[in-house]
Amino acid sequence: MDKNFTLDKIRNIGLVAHIDAGKTTTTERILYYTGRIHRIGEVHEGTATMDWMVQERERGITIQSAATTSYWKDCQINIIDTPGHVDFTMEVERSLRILDGCIVIFDGANGVEPQSETVWRQANRYHVPRLIFVNKMDRIGADFQDTIAQIKKKLIAEPLVMQLPLGKDEHLMGVIDILEEKAYVWEEEKTADMGYETKEIPEEYKAEVKKCRDILFEKMAEIEESIMTKFVAGEQPTNQELKAAVRKATIACKFFPVFCGSSFKNRGVQPILDAVIDYLPSPADLQDIHGLNPFTGKEEPRAHSTEGPFAALAFKIQVDPFIGRLVYIRVYSGKITSGEIVYNTRKSKQERISRIMRMHANTRAEIKECKTGDIVAIVGLKDTNTGDTVCDRKFPISFEQMHFPEPVISVAVEPKTKADSEKLSYALGRLTEEDPTFRLKIDEETSQTIISGMGELHLEIAIDRLKREFNVDAKVGNPQVAYRETITKKVEAEGKYIKQSGGRGQYGHAEIELEPAAEFEFVDKIKGGSVPKEYIPAIEQGIVEAMTRGPLAGYPLINCKVTLVDGSYHEVDSSEMAFKMAGSMALQAASKKAGPILLEPIMKIEVVTPEEFIGDVMADLNSRRGKIESMENKNGLCTISGHVPLAQIFGYATTLRSLSQGRANYSMEPAQYERVPKNISDGLLPKTTV
16 A cells, blocks of 8 residues: 655665675565564565565575565555665665665674675665664674674774673573663563563662763763753653654764664564664655756756655666666655656656556566655656656756666677577666666777676576576586786877878877876867867767777876877867877787786685684685785684685685685675786787787
8 A cells, every 4th residue: 555655754764784794684674563564474484575586486586676565553665675785886886876774784783794895884874774684693603892893993984882782692682771771671482473571670780881882971962952952961862852852863874773683583673673764764854856957057956855846867777578677776866656757857858657656576566656855766768777867847857866886707608509699688678778887899800799797696697587587598618817917117108190082081199198097087188279179079089989908918098197298280180089099009008018918807815714724715815816914713613714816716605615615705896996916917918018
């Protein structure tokens, strides 16, 4: 049932975390306690509502972000459950871009893990207010205070302890609320019951609760002047005053309230739902969102209001086997009904909305209207892609587009039969449309179809989807590393494009300086009009296109600064095409003499292994050119952190299993590009260039 909620009663939240911290399990409990589902599904049984893909249920991991809507107390909560695996980090990125708040979940036994750091940085980038939920407090070795310390140290964040665990390990009975100074206890025989009992705090916890409440009081005095006055006067603030201050601090991203429990044992989920209502922002709490008017080029604000002109951001594309292409949008202002026409500012096209869907994982309910604060799926937007803005044609606006990481791994695919050939290109086109980090290209030299992604698992899932969803059998080549090239010294060069073939000729001349830089930069230093201003963008375009093929082995050239210093033109023969060619020739000439080198992607890796296998695991990492940076022992497990080249880590999961009798695991994420050692680069480069 779609009810009519005012803006202040809407919450748009996501659940983000490292792999296996309990995002989907927590979401499942939230859906159960809010009455959205009537039976709790489990990830390990393949019955979780939000893990609806076949591959997700088989592997017990989340691959695609899934959206749903539930209701708690008098509020509507739009929820997005995201993947934890780094290969699908794009799903987290695009979800955080449109969310107003999120719950970051940590495993109480493992603390802050690598992907936790990644999602935290992503949330920082979009200034998303966060609640922290320390999950799995029923596990042996779970340490609430150690997790808090890691949050401070590794995330450089200010956690605000709102709860303490009541009991330890398998004896976890519930949580203690610092603000209300009460204990919430879940009885063992009522594990999945809606209720919990509110009790007095046991005597042995009272001193710690008082200490935490004093810290809370002191920190909120920094935020709220009225609380500071009471702090100085030695008076106690009311719970409502403290709550209001915590909400203000959370929305400003100055402090992050911390809660705890065990989702799997159904302890602590209802209080985190209360906290979502109490502390995370509604669209009404948000500042105006800014965008560019595509016609004037000026920045314009949009207030979060249903009275304003319609404006929304498309953040996800999904192909539904029954109703076709679904475009997920977040509505920032105004409202719209099915049958109306919207304007896509990036494509400069008008499109008609045929149906509006309220999503619940892979099931849907049709609604007639969507308005400010809604997250819905639209049918009928054939030309709208991820990151596009759709709005009212009379009030055009373009919101900032999303930025996705570059793929680090590629494989060649080819159809097994001629009949599969056409189906393969259609299926790959669909996958690239859904996933901006899944790239497709045809190799000019070999005519092979190359697909690229964020890791082995990412490509493995894509190949599996080709077979199951699109009925395409494809042969897959060995993984290829996305190498890059760069330069090591500053040089000058020129490009001169002259063509005379009867009639009007072509003339373009550009002189450039090329030097190493942190990222690509083009600087125009033309003086005296030696190159007319209208030709300078063409020179830059020629340079950018030439950088797609470096001088060593044709890999893209990165981390360069190009300065246009001089050139010349012809009154009659000069053209944009001629200057584009001149820019391209200048870049090619400069890069060859600028000391080009080959770069390879380096992965940040963290291996968790029982202590008896440390020697074998470290020896194997060293043999893969790995650099071990730290080791940490805790509860009989050793965490080894370091960096290792992507080229050396293919198939590592199988090796690690055999080295540790299946007891070790690892996580990995892209870190940076580094120079390939000469003995290895010699084998990678064509013999003519060595």
